[in-house]
Amino acid sequence: MNINPKVINKEISLIRQISIKSREYKDVINLTVGEPDLPIPCEIVEETTLYMKNNRMGYPMLGGSLEIREEIVNFYNTKYGSSYKIDEVIVTAGATEAISTTLRAILNEGDEVLIPLPFYPGYLPNIDLNGGVSVFIDTTTDELQLTVETLKKHLTPKTKALILNYPNNPSGMILSKKNLDEIMNFLRDKDIYIISDEIYSEIVFDDDFISVGKYDFLKEKIILINGFSKSHSMTGWRLGYILTSKKLKDQLIKVHQYTITAPSIVSEYGGYIALSKCSDMSSYTKEYKKRCEYVYNRLNSMGIVTLRPKGSFYIFGSLGNFNLTSSLDFALDLLENKHVAVVPGIAFGVEGYFRISCTKPVEILKTALDKIEDYMEKYRSN
């Protein structure tokens, strides 16, 4: 009795493999998890529990309540210069569902999806399951910047979409204004969807992040994805959203509806409070910046090259200065010898790197980095 063969082929992710192995050690410092350690801010929990006690909590409105859609649109348009209306939003069960719904709705068998490397691994299974083909664009020789020139080289008549994910997981990079302008202008007359996963938009260190939503002339092609997991530490609430043209929304919402009906109305209310009362998350950004800069300085001082982080809470260190061929071997060996868990670069599509999540206080990061420094000694002689 066969099932869909595309499902069978999916394997357990490398991140999870490392995470499972790390449980073998009691004193492990786990720097693999992309989950904020800072608490859910301000009045979100309090207001949501009040709401729960005083309301019926029936089926949510298809696509999201008017209140939260209004908050989302106001927030994005004000902060990022977009021009979305409340009927151009779908409130989703996290950014994951937004990605899944988007790719299911637009992909046909054989369609190619462009993904700059390094990339968040969650896209791949959703492309594969829908018969799409992932086409990777290496940016490691361009300081992790996607340029219009490299983009052009990967276009084919089958190119259906480009996925942008800035601030980037795993590198924390954002695209320069010049590069983003050039890419957007180039795509103006192309039949290519631009899927912009901006889930780390609220964690930007120098206010230089530009949302793809600002490129109004591309609105019919842009599918913008965001959520509350990283900005408001609400991972467990599973709440995100899609911003796109009304025309595309009307298609995407069908897949959304038939897949989950709606996200939890409790989570939806929490998201409404997050935007209406707790939208200034600058104190959290400041904390993540402090940690990321600390890790950045420590890594560079021990010869592990990294680019200065621009946002998110990740640092992507290059092992280029060391005689190390497999990032997975490195991560496993580091874990075994020093009980520090990091994610190998190959999990994000590139060899010779590893990712550290700065989702621990500086004191813990310091201990971990002392251990990493100690570990790197044995490669020092090379």
Place this chain on the structure above:
Amino acid sequence: MNINPKVINKEISLIRQISIKSREYKDVINLTVGEPDLPIPCEIVEETTLYMKNNRMGYPMLGGSLEIREEIVNFYNTKYGSSYKIDEVIVTAGATEAISTTLRAILNEGDEVLIPLPFYPGYLPNIDLNGGVSVFIDTTTDELQLTVETLKKHLTPKTKALILNYPNNPSGMILSKKNLDEIMNFLRDKDIYIISDEIYSEIVFDDDFISVGKYDFLKEKIILINGFSKSHSMTGWRLGYILTSKKLKDQLIKVHQYTITAPSIVSEYGGYIALSKCSDMSSYTKEYKKRCEYVYNRLNSMGIVTLRPKGSFYIFGSLGNFNLTSSLDFALDLLENKHVAVVPGIAFGVEGYFRISCTKPVEILKTALDKIEDYMEKYRSN
């Protein structure tokens, strides 16, 4: 710029069409909605809000917390005689996601899915989107009982799955032990998945519902779906589950994970309380039974034939005694003239019927039925 053509073809459901039109009238009695009016019972809200105040609410465990999976398995095995283990459960974002995940995982292009009529319309788009073909089995000539004889007639080499939904939406029927035994025995040596949507299992009037989970010899083929929306009035929480063999679970969970990561951890906790502290919902069943029997008696007395309801909170009335060819025309005309909204049978795949949701107190159902009786007068002469 094309999208997946299977998405474009989806239309707004008839139930929603009626529901939207019903908003035109201020004094409408809306009997279309499959949403419990009874409040969330016992300590679910209180305990969940306490949990929220005292816990971190990070990413839920893949597939569901050990605690809720243990409760689900104990509940099902004890009440319904199944033999599931805790690694044979996936906690889902409602039964909808369970259905979607199941069909995505098992269907290949051209696979046929058997669906007894009348049927819950939510299955169809999930079959279509995955390239499956719906094959309907009319049961209206067998008092809404699926028999092994009619089942046999619809089998082909392409038959991949049979969807059972008892207690049935829209009819409230359950399969007799004889019919279910015969069907299960017949399927013993067939390569056909049995998807049993038992979402109304807790609303059964005479304790004669048999879960498909009891047929242990078919475990490798059974995908059992249930949830908390109907039993515990938790529609807005979006929480359900899949019970199946370990082997199938290991496949289904990949689709589940890539589509939504997990349901809300808040909802998951609510579900845990629902089963651990509030599993006896007999007072609600009693209330639904009272309403359904009232409606059943009233309809029959005005010549609208219905079968005695066995479970759920729906009544499916036959217009066979009246000169009415279109159930949609009937529903629209009734709505326009009497401001009573019901769902036409054609929404569930059969002409000449309509569905009433008994999710209103008897007083309101009485007013609605008085109006329906009044309306039927004009057909009385025929």
